[in-house]
Amino acid sequence: MLMITGATGALGKLVTARLADRDDVVLGTRDPAPGERRVDFDDPASLDFTGVDTLLVISAGAAEDDVVIARHDAAISAAEKAGVRHLVYTSLSGDGDHLTYALAHRWTERRLRASSLKWTVLRNGLYAEFLAAIAAPGPDGTIAAPLGTGRLAAVAREDLAEAAVRVATAPAAHEGRTYELVGEHAIGGADLAAALDGSYEPDSLAATRAALIGAGQALPFQVPMLMSTYSAVTAGFLDGTALARNDLRTLLGRAPSPAIEAYVRAVRG
Numbered sequence: 001m002l003m004i005t006g007a008t009g010a011l012g013k014l015v016t017a018r019l020a021d022r023d024d025v026v027l028g029t030r031d032p033a034p035g036e037r038r039v040d041f042d043d044p045a046s047l048d049f050t051g052v053d054t055l056l057v058i059s060a061g062a063a064e065d066d067v068v069i070a071r072h073d074a075a076i077s078a079a080e081k082a083g084v085r086h087l088v089y090t091s092l093s094g095d096g097d098h099l100t101y102a103l104a105h106r107w108t109e110r111r112l113r114a115s116s117l118k119w120t121v122l123r124n125g126l127y128a129e130f131l132a133a134i135a136a137p138g139p140d141g142t143i144a145a146p147l148g149t150g151r152l153a154a155v156a157r158e159d160l161a162e163a164a165v166r167v168a169t170a171p172a173a174h175e176g177r178t179y180e181l182v183g184e185h186a187i188g189g190a191d192l193a194a195a196l197d198g199s200y201e202p203d204s205l206a207a208t209r210a211a212l213i214g215a216g217q218a219l220p221f222q223v224p225m226l227m228s229t230y231s232a233v234t235a236g237f238l239d240g241t242a243l244a245r246n247d248l249r250t251l252l253g254r255a256p257s258p259a260i261e262a263y264v265r266a267v268r269g
Contacts, residue, residue, distance in 0.1 A: 001024055001025070001026060001051050001052050001053055001054075002019075002022075002024060002025045002026070002052070002053065002054045002055075002056065002168055002169065003025075003026050003027070003028050003037070003039075003049060003052045003054070003055050003056070004016055004019070004025065004026075004027055004028065004056045004058070004168075005028040005029075005039050005041075005055065005056065005057050005058060005075065006028075006057065006058030006059070006060060007027040007028065007029050007036075007058075008029050008030075008031075009058060010127075010129070010157060011058055011090065011127075011157055011160060011161055011164075012058050014157060014158060014161035015056070015058070015161045015164050015165055015168075017161075018161060018162065018165045019165060019169075026052075041060050041071035041072070041074060041075055042067075042071065044074040044077075044078065047074055047075060047078035048078070048082070049078055049079050049081075049082035049084050050082050051082075052079075052082060052084050053084065053085050053086070054084070054085065054086045054087075054088065054168055054171050055075075055079050055084045055086070055087045055088070056087075056088045056090075056164060056168040057072070057075055057087060057088065057089045057090070058090050058164075059072070059089065059090050059091065059092075059104075059105065059108070060072065061101055061104060061105070063221070064221050065101075065103050065104045065107075068104035068108075069104050069107050069108070072089075072104070072107075072108040072111065073108075073111060076108075076111055076112060076115055076117070079115075079117055080115055080116050080117060084117060085117070085118055085171075086117065086118040086119065086120070086171040086172070086175065087112065087115075087117045087118070087119050087120075088119070088120045088121075088122065088164065088167055088168045088171060088174075089108060089109070089112060089119065089120070089121050089122065090122045090124050090160075090164065091105045091106075091108065091109055091121050091122060091123045091124065091178075092105040092123060092124065093123045093124060093125040093126075093153075093180055093181065093182050093238075093243070094123055094180055094242075094243055095153075095182070095237055095238055095240065095242045095243055096125075096126075096232070096238065098228065098231075098232045098235075098237050099225070099228045099229060099232055100224045100225050100228040101225050101228075109121055109178070118171070118175045118176070119175075119176065120167055120171060120174040120175065120176070120177050120178075120179070121177070121178040121179065122160070122163060122164060122167065122179050122181060123178060123179060123180050123181060124155070124160050124181050125153055125154065125155040125180075125181055125182030125183060125238075125240070126152060126154055126155070126229070126238065127154065127155065127156075127157045127160070127262075128154040128155060128156050128157070128183070128259040128260070128262035128263045128266065129156075129157050129262060129263070129266040130154075131152060131154050131187075131192070131259075131263055132263050132266035132267045133266075134226060134229065134230070135147060135189065135192055136267055137193070137196055137198045137267065141193075141196065141197070141198035141199060142193075142198060142199045142200070142201050143189055143192055143193050143196075143198060143199070143200045143201070143202075144201055144202060144203045144208075145189060145202060145203070145208070145230065146202045146203050146204060146205050146207075146208045146230045146234060147188060147189040147202055147230065147233050147234055148189075148202060148233075148234035148235075149188065149189075149234075150188060150232075150233040150234040150235060150236050150238070150239065151186035151187055151188040151191075151233070151236070151238075151239040152183075152186055152187060152188070152233050152238050152239065153182040153183040153184070153185075153186045153238060153239055153240030153246075153259075154182075154183050154186075154187060154259040154262075154263065155181060155182055155183040155248065155256065155259055156183075156256065156257040156258075156259055156261075156262035157262065158257060158262070159181075159248060159252060159256050159257050160181060162252060163179070163181055163248065163251040163252060166251055166252075167179075167251070179247040179248075179251060180243050180244075180245055180246055180247050180248075181246070181247060181248045181251070182240045182243065182246055182248065183240065183248075183256060183259040184240075184246065184248070184249065184255075184256055185258070185259065185260075186238075186239040186240055186241075187259055187260050187263070189202055191260060192260070192263060195260050195263065195264050196264060196267060205227060205230060205231060205234075208227070208230060209223065209227055212226060212227075
């Protein structure tokens, strides 16, 4: 049996849609529908992985580091206890260590390596769809996100879902592997604006931070997460060139989808 946790998130939904015709797949969610299992990383007592051969853990990273670490530790410990054979974990790309949210991912990778489980790590690059959220044009068509002249090796979420399915449904071929999965063609603010027939006039990091705080919509831990993303792109750390390899094309068996097209679709809804 293959279990998918985090199935209600954006990536999880794409993964489960690809596996909808299989009767050996079960979903683990906080609010399970009939046929699903209750899996709440904040409630270790709910982490029953009995009968699960392969567990796909889509990272539960929307929280402070100590919370995320506790969640992932509980999931790995429960998998060990239940006799799960193989755990597949969606992590963060290797060039993302300058991001404030990298620590919990690296901790989880280390915990997996020290576990009794067979494992595979999928180091996902930042989604093109996430870029649409943090670098969307304003009402006048101007993109003001503080990306400077930096570029991001963004990746279409559909491609990451396909890669996860390929690994999780044939895990033995990927045992002990860590895959770097980023886009092949990095894109910057000017590229985003051109694709939307708009303009790119980036604000400063200080102005953007003030706007985020002033809007009052971001949780306290989210502001530094977003600002570190802008900073890392601006400084050129997320353009993919620092990675020794990119495994996305190999796992897909085809050319990756153009990230700029995924960005435009997400912006236009």
